[in-house]
Amino acid sequence: MPFQQPPLPYPMDALVPYLSEEQIRFHYGKHHAAYFKNLNALVEGKPEEQMTLREVVIRSTGPVFNNAAQAWNHTFYWNCMAPKGGGEPAGELAQAIRRDFGS
Template sequence: MTHKLPTLPYQMEELAPLMSQETLEFHYGKHLQTYIDNLNKLIPGTPYETLSLEDIICKADGAIFNNAAQTWNHTFFFQTLTSHSDVIPQKLDALLTSNFGSAEAFKEQFTKAALGLFGSGWVWLAADKEGKLFILPESNAGNPLTKGYTPLLVIDIWEHAYYIDYRNRRAAYIEAFWKLVNWEKVAERII
């Protein structure tokens, strides 16, 4: 199976000024494309050649895992963004409230985890098999699928995600992220 660059659900200039077209040209157009290209070079002749990204992530390790997970993680991240962030749907708001105290408390805890993640990685909102929501910081290419969890929301904490627009101001990037979240998409992912 040949993996391809996914189509964005918005135009590259639509997220500006919170996320510039230049950031998307590099982050989506170059970084993500490189992970996809690397994965396509690594899997021919292996047991992963015909597997979905999800199956590769759950079964592979090393370079194949890293490139598959980074492809999946980035795709998930980009599909979670929107130029017209909306109100949190009632069903999701109720779940965030029951798991974290309120949607605002969830955002505070998630922001704290994103600020506290040392180095590069991802911070996820995930659900376990019983539907309990939790925040999962993961280094490097970490992904909740490897633990049997359902990913609902993610922020990319690799510096390439924000350095063009925010330089070393990770907190400003995280603040902007909250204005770009497609809450309808997050709610659709609930089990």
């Protein structure tokens, strides 16, 4: 089965005003999708086609690695954000930010 781009964990407009719906549509719908399309073309009929995405990232090199890693990275990126998520850093992280960036 080809590698499939997972659905976003929220609606396309859920991160406004930090990311616009247009930005998400382009980044997710074109950019992220292209990594899956390219990866599937590169591994068709090869052993990597039967691996998980994580296994391909760990075991491959060159263009297969590049596309698999970007597909994985972007999936991670989308899952690290949440509507109304985040908030102010606390503890050691907050102290390091204030120390290093003054805010």
